[in-house]
Amino acid sequence: MSQFLKDKAAIAGIGLTEFSKKSGVSELSLAAQATLAACEDAGLPPSEIDGFVSYTLDSTDEIELARTVGAGDLKLFTKVNYGGGAAVGTILHAVMAVATGVADNVICYRAMNGRSGQRMGQGISGQIVSSDLVHWSWYMPYGMLTPGSWIAMIANKYMHHHGVTAEDLGRVAISQRNYAQSNPRSFFHGKPLTMEDYLASKMIADPLRLYDFCQETDGGCAILVTSAERARDLQQKPAIIRGVVQASTRGQEQMTSYYRDELDSLPEMEMAAKLVYAQSGLGPDDINAACLYDAFTSEVIMQLESFGFCGRGEGKDMVRDGALDIDGRLPNNTHGGLLSEAYIHGMNSIAEGARLVRGTSTSQPKGVEHVLVSSGVGVPTGALILARD
């Protein structure tokens, strides 16, 4: 694994809109507001932005956003595929551009009316034939139309194989809900969760209950990536990008990788771990905090194993030991995560990663040197390690 990209670039600005269930504005407006906020956070005018990267699922095209915010001439405009798997992938594309001199100041963004507009799991049907639509058609005729239904198949196998209980999933939900109590942006701010509440919550896709699911959110988030050198001259403490990778493995499907040898692990996340550790020269022992992608609670426990924080089947033991809490081994999703803060497809977790490095999280653990952030689970994915300068 090449270390060419290591320490070349940094997150210099983060920008968020208000998170809500009904924004009342367009997704373009959310993207523009988030972008402007990221520029203001960094102390860089939008006219200096010369690159935009987003998700293929995002409705706001790069040039629409560029015109709206008054960006400069663009040298990079691209989108990354596979839903939340795109999250840190957008950072990789920005870093590649910055490190090679293709672009100087790149905005990675995701803006969505995820509750009031197009919701997830509405199904796909029609006369158009593409390889992606054919893929979904092995599931949708059977009524598997939602992300929860796709993930539950793997979660159930994993839990069965390793003795993971409903209470273990509940512990993840509660840990992140606790963080939400100190984060005013969080949807669940002021609404703590007990194990009793968790276990009483509605079963959606067995073994996943309502509180195992992330939010549906209206909101936008933008991340400003520039060179490490430039970031040091801007107004925030840079979050140095020590490692950033994408990963997709043999037999990969989007959400439904049901045909690989093992059903109770995340091969693409194990690959992302191997690559990002090799690139950064770090290992699991060097990571002080994390934002592990949490569209569903089960994914957090599985990733503890993928990233080598424990052995196979031991994720549940870490959770039982309180490892994810603020005084634990690996404070995780200290903003509340996608479960409790907001679901901006993982982009808000990259923002939290930068905050953790700056020391400005609303639940800031002591002595954070390196933060691991991951992209979507069960899809082609990626991993990011941010470091204090």
Added chain:
Amino acid sequence: MAQSFRMKPPMGEDNGWWWQQAAEGNLAIQRCKACSTLRHPPRPMCGDCQSLEWDHVVASGRGTLDSFTVLHHPQFPGFDYPLIIILVKLEEGTRFTSQLINCSEDAVEFGMPVEMVMHEDPDGFRLPMFQPAQGAHA
């Protein structure tokens, strides 16, 4: 029972033949003509030997349950809930995602033997489902 609003698969060159087999009552598995590797879901090239030549075998319909989920919400029109979705390890070695019928939610178990039942919607659309194995292999 499911009505005619079941979401129909788009029928392309790579998958239409499989649904045609289902319409004829068969659970088909694609087979590479060069190296005989079975593959599902179907693809136009063998990932092992890169051959574009393929045919198919008709599965016995017998298998065991590798994983499952029971869907409760959201409820889409035309489906019966709780809806038991299963991942079957077919006797031939490939896996297949389907629905388990004629089985209560409490009776579903990992590893249980299942057998294929060809389901037909009121509009004539056919798709393979499974039920707990009734035969001697159970």
